[in-house]
Amino acid sequence: MNIGFYPGCSMQGSSPEYNESVQAICSALGISLIEVSDWNCCGATAAHNLNRELSLALPARILAHAAADGLEEVLVPCAACYNRLKMVQHEIGADRKLQDSISEILDEPYQGNARILSILDFLERDVEPLLAEKIMKPLKQKIACYYGCLLVRPQNILDAKRHEDPQSMDHIMQLLGAEAIDWAFKTECCGAGLSVSKTGVVAELSGRILDDAAHRGAKAIIVACPMCHSNLDMRRKAIEQHRNKDFDLPVMYITQAIGLALGIDPVKLGLKRHFVPVNLEL
Amino acid sequence: MENIHSHLGHSANGLLQEIRQQTAVNIQACYQCGKCSAGCPLAGEMDFPPSLLMRMIQVNKPETDEKVLGAYSMWVCLTCNTCSSRCPMEIDIPRVMDHLREKSFTLGKTNKKASPIIDFHKAFLKSIEVNGRLHELGLIVYYKMLTFRLMQDVMLAPGMLLRGKLHLFPERIRQRKQLAAIFKRTYKRRKEQEV
Amino acid sequence: MARIGVFVCHCGENISATVECDKVAQAAAGFPGVVHSIDYKYMCSDPGQNMIREAIREKNLTGVVVASCSPRMHEPTFRQACSEAGLNPFLCEMANLREHCSWVHEKGEATTKKAIDLVRMMVEKVKRNQPLYPIRVPVTKTALVVGGGIAGIQAALDIANGGNKVIMVEREPSIGGHMSQLSETFPTLDCSQCILTPRMVEVAQHPNITLYTYAELIGLDGFIGNFKAKIRKKAKSVDEKICTGCALCTTKCPQKKIPSEFNEGLGKRTAIYVPFPQAVPNKPVIDKDHCTYYKTGKCKICEKVCPAQAIRFDQPDEIVEVAVGAVVIATGFTIHQTGFFPEYGYGRYPDVLTGLQFERLASASGPTLGEIRRPSDGKIPETIVFISCAGSRDPAKGIEYCSKICCMYIAKHAMLYQHKVHHGKSYVFYMDIRAGGKMYEEFVRRAITEDQVNYVRGRVSKIYERDGKLIVKGVDTLMGAEAVEIEADMVVLATAGIANPGAEELAQTLHVSYDGHHFFSEAHPKLRPVETNTAGIFLAGACQALKDIPESVAQASGAAGKVNILFSKSELTREPLIAVVNRSAPPEYSTCVGCFLCQPACPYQAIEKEEIKDRSGKVIKTVARVNPGLCQGCGTCVAFCRSKSIDIQGYTHEQVLAEVMAVLEND
Structure with missing residues (x-):
């Protein structure tokens, strides 16, 4: 199986463990990923906050490269990049005039037909069916699946099922032997891109998420977004100071959790890179 | 008398009409139920919660438009889409926020409190313009130059370096010239629009 | 020779402001066959009608064209006037100068010219009109009432007390409908069952009412005065x-x-x-x-x-066929369940209830014998939140309309709660309070001022459960959209009222029209609110649009009145504007070739086969015949007929073609 792959800056920069775990489970399951050639940053929050045309053009260049590489579908594990690519595809795809305008900026025709897969789309379709036979170490833990914003909203454009209470990660975690708890903050915002410029906001918002998960007995939080991960993991000290409370609650990418259940070496899954150590009894 | 809020003197080409034309969002559809403000995780940080901001745009007067463009609200908005996902009238508030931010920024009317946030975005875009991809260390250094927040997050850096989360040198794309040209074209267009 | 009279009306200034009526009359005077042409300020007034009567008598007119407004309003007026002067009423036609010309165009020569053309068309048509005579059909003086809620009950009793027979069909094992589920009713707080059950018993005991419960209407054929209904009585x-x-x-x-x-x-x-x-x-x-x-x-x-x-x-299911003269649809409504609301937990929280569930909790005959207790643990809620417009006025959820009854029942619920739990705290999240009705506003005010119900203007964004409490995240828009978070023990959603499942299917069975939300459509939103577009079928209660008990009862009595008027005569007359298959002299007998393409095309099963026999009884030809009782004059068969053998009386090929040619030839 050949699937296009857009890692995005976070997976190459501050969240290498997400990339490592995606690669590790794909090679364990015989799925090969083809990286989009000479890809650029999607522009993230900064572009759509300050420069709309740039916020459309940067993802459009990525889509153009995917098309030139002959990729029919592209896996975008980073929730933020996934959201931007889907939004841009939706906006430009529906508007002929905008297509022309963006083509002019790109200096090449807009080609945006590649199917963009989120990590959850991919896991549900390509990984879930292979899991049952390959699980070596079931994760017998109570966990909280945290989806955040960017994988579920806007629900119509992303075609998100049960956007107020999504289930796809929960389902995978149950397959891995874990108990996915029912909790209230699955899709609340973590503070996202204000991590540096308004750390206090992140401490408050991410703090509420940790608090609810811990209160309901979760032993770990499972995420699928580098921004959520860095806010809940790297910013843990700031959160704990802000709430005046310590949380013994590691945060793992869903791909790391799958890797562990498949028996892959934790180091290969990047689990040693976390600020909050992952010492789950497996 | 200054405090009397008069509904006379509506604009014919205020934010209300401009947003309708440029984003296809009809803010007149808002009936002020407040569900957006009730669900907004950042409403507490904002000077005007989303529903109030919609009302101010509906009022459609030059004075209120000025207040809207100088508001802090849109800069703390995280585009989490909670508001629009629950809005009974399906108003795309995040799209409106994008419009307000860009307009306020290009006209130089941004709220002072928002400077660190805007500086962060600027630093972010600079990093992409130069490298094609984000270079976190470069971003932070540039951000600190803009904001003079020299000591912020210094304690985090060694931990990040140790865990392989911070790279000293940027990863760069090959076609940097082509990318820089994309940036330039968008800047040029904005200048043309201003004129 | 045709002798046509043309009467041009100014309609005050409605027509004359943009059309030069005198010029129209002058032009018409010159049309071939026109022997009389005048204009006047109000043709529909008594003097105006007299002008028509006198002209018919004096000039011996063979046809009349009134050039005025839409025939919808005044065609009966002018046809009656003609009839009084001895002219067959179907020899009178109207040219619509108001809706089709003066109201939609600016003043100018072209406008007057168009008016003249409209008159010319009608003159050419009326020259080809034939005298027609109303069709008389017998009336079966039994009404079918579908649905046994308060609207159906009221309609059935009124019809039965008027001396006519009623057959009532109810889907559930008992009549009573939603009203039997309610605890108290606004704005008087009298017990719902206490006022309803006597009516239910009256239905059961009434000698003129036959009651079929646990039964469904599965088919309806025929026409006003002469329907055949098929009912399945479930075993x-x-x-x-x-x-x-x-x-x-x-x-x-x-x-x-x-x-x-x-x-x-x-x-x-x-x-x-x-x-x-x-x-x-x-x-x-x-x-x-x-x-x-x-x-x-x-x-x-x-x-x-x-x-x-x-x-x-x-015991098997039983199919019963009954003959009825009229139908009253009173099938009511249902409400959205709490699972309809993702942001309020997809119906997962047992203590998030619908308004109807709260009625059952508050009712003495309910599962808690009238004590307000949480379904989850049986505790009496100390804090309760009511949320209005849960799905209503919410285009994102597919419902634009206001459900109308919620503002009032929420006030009632909050009041009942405060009366039963004195130390309890109640909150109502609302957007607007719609309390138009006798003593309604006063009732809501009483909830706020006397019973200390806290009204908060704003919509709730999210509800989630934590440690047995329901956290309600709302906002107070009157405080600058300030966040309001309430830890509630129970939440009641005023979920949107919607059409019953199966309403669309029933509408198709009955051949009545319905709106985008599957509520049945009235014939006219203002002037014919209890009739459907199908003659002889009437509406009562919430199946037409959401309404409260007094309104449902009023409409039901209105529908019953209409039925009793219909049943007051032993036969009724219908306009003869129906399809006819032509007949001619032998050896053709008719141009109909007997292909019967028209038969499946007819939505009213009005096409029959007729055998034409010679004197010895031998069948020469089989041709189509239209049953005048069943035909509704829709014209579908005319379009389907390959040999142009069918015409609609009053709108024949010849008449319509003459109208078209009148315009074309003149240009």
Whole structure:
């Protein structure tokens, strides 16, 4: 199986463990990923906050490269990049005039037909069916699946099922032997891109998420977004100071959790890179 | 008398009409139920919660438009889409926020409190313009130059370096010239629009 | 030779402001066949009508064209005037100068010219009109009432008390509808069942009313005065004539955990059951889907314990065909369930209720005997939140409309709660308070000022559960959209009222029109609110649009009045604007070739086969014939006919073509 792959800056920069775990489970399951050639940053929050045309053009260049590489579908594990690519595809795809305008900026025709897969789309379709036979170490833990914003909203454009209470990660975690708890903050915002410029906001918002998960007995939080991960993991000290409370609650990418259940070496899954150590009894 | 809020003197080409034309969002559809403000995780940080901001745009007067463009609200908005996902009238508030931010920024009317946030975005875009991809260390250094927040997050850096989360040198794309040209074209267009 | 009179009306200034009426009259005077042409300020006034009558008599007119407004309003007026002067009323036509010309164009030569053209067309048409005579059809003086809620009950009683027969069909095992589920009613707080049950009993005992419960209407053919209805009486598995209603069977049935529909799932019932103590008829039915015997072939405990030996496991469904002259649809409404609301937990929280569920909690006959208790743990809620517009006025959820009854019942609920739980705190989240009605606003004010209900203007964004409390995240828009978070013990959603499932199917069975939300459409939103577009079928209650009890009752009485008017004569006349297959002299007899393409095209099953025989009785030809009683004059058969053998009387090919040519030839 050949699937296009857009890692995005976070997976190459501050969240290498997400990339490592995606690669590790794909090679364990015989799925090969083809990286989009000479890809650029999607522009993230900064572009759509300050420069709309740039916020459309940067993802459009990525889509153009995917098309030139002959990729029919592209896996975008980073929730933020996934959201931007889907939004841009939706906006430009529906508007002929905008297509022309963006083509002019790109200096090449807009080609945006590649199917963009989120990590959850991919896991549900390509990984879930292979899991049952390959699980070596079931994760017998109570966990909280945290989806955040960017994988579920806007629900119509992303075609998100049960956007107020999504289930796809929960389902995978149950397959891995874990108990996915029912909790209230699955899709609340973590503070996202204000991590540096308004750390206090992140401490408050991410703090509420940790608090609810811990209160309901979760032993770990499972995420699928580098921004959520860095806010809940790297910013843990700031959160704990802000709430005046310590949380013994590691945060793992869903791909790391799958890797562990498949028996892959934790180091290969990047689990040693976390600020909050992952010492789950497996 | 200054405090009397008069509904006379509506604009014919205020934010209300401009947003309708440029984003296809009809803010007149808002009936002020407040569900957006009730669900907004950042409403507490904002000077005007989303529903109030919609009302101010509906009022459609030059004075209120000025207040809207100088508001802090849109800069703390995280585009989490909670508001629009629950809005009974399906108003795309995040799209409106994008419009307000860009307009306020290009006209130089941004709220002072928002400077660190805007500086962060600027630093972010600079990093992409130069490298094609984000270079976190470069971003932070540039951000600190803009904001003079020299000591912020210094304690985090060694931990990040140790865990392989911070790279000293940027990863760069090959076609940097082509990318820089994309940036330039968008800047040029904005200048043309201003004129 | 045709002798046509043209009468041009100014309609005050409605026409004359943009059309030069005198010029129209002058031009018409010159049309071939026109012997009289005048204009006047108000043709519909008495002097105007007199002008027409006099002209008919004096000039011996053979046709009349009134150039005025739409025939919808005044065609009967002018045809009546013609008839009084001895002219067949169908020799009078109207040219619509107002809606089709003066109202939609600026003043100018072209406008007047268009008016002249419109008159010319009608003159050419009326020259080809034939005298027509109304069709007389007999009336079956029995009404079918579909639905046994308060609207159906009121309509049935009014018709029956007017001396006419009624057949009532109710889907559930008992009549009573939603009103029987309510605790108290606004704005008087009188007990719903206390005022309803006497009416239910009256229906059951009325000599003019035949009641079919646990039954459905499955077909309706025919036309006003002469419908044939097909009703399926579902097997109750109980012989009603023998059953004494002792209800011993319901106490012994081993299936005891079926959610009770009457209690909105908050209570349980058995498989053989009477929905509630005051049910009419008060005799049980077996719910086959849940009965142990029907599922496994074993049990029959009810049969063993029945002292009257009334259980009939082999009872089949029965199809009954009845002849009725009119139909009243009173099938009511339903509400969205709490699962409709993702942001309020997809219906996962047992203490988030619908308004109807709260009614059952507050009702003395309900599962808690009238004590407000949480379904989850039976505790009395200390803090309760009511949320209005839960789905209503919410285009994102597909419902633009206001459900109309919620503002009032929420005020009532909050009041009932405060009366029952004195130390409790109640909150109402609202957007607008719609309390238009006699003593309604006063009622809401009383809830706020006397019963200390806290009204908060704003919509709730999210509800989630934590440690047995429901966290309600709302906002107070009157405080600058300030966040309001309430830890509630119970939340009641005023969920949107919607059309019943199956409403669309029923509308198609009855050939009545319905709106985008499957509510049945009235014939005119203002002037014909109880009639449908199908003659002889009337509407009562919430199946037309959401309404409260007084409005439902008023509309039901209105529908009953219409039925009684219809039944006041032994036959009724219909306009003869129906299809006719031509007949001619032998040897053709008709241009119809007997292909019968028209037959499946007819939506009213009005096309019959007619055999034309010679004197010896030998069949020469089989041709189509239109049953004048069934035909509604829709014209579908005319379009389908390959040999142009069918015409609509009053709108024949010849007449319509003449109208078209009148314009074309003049240009």
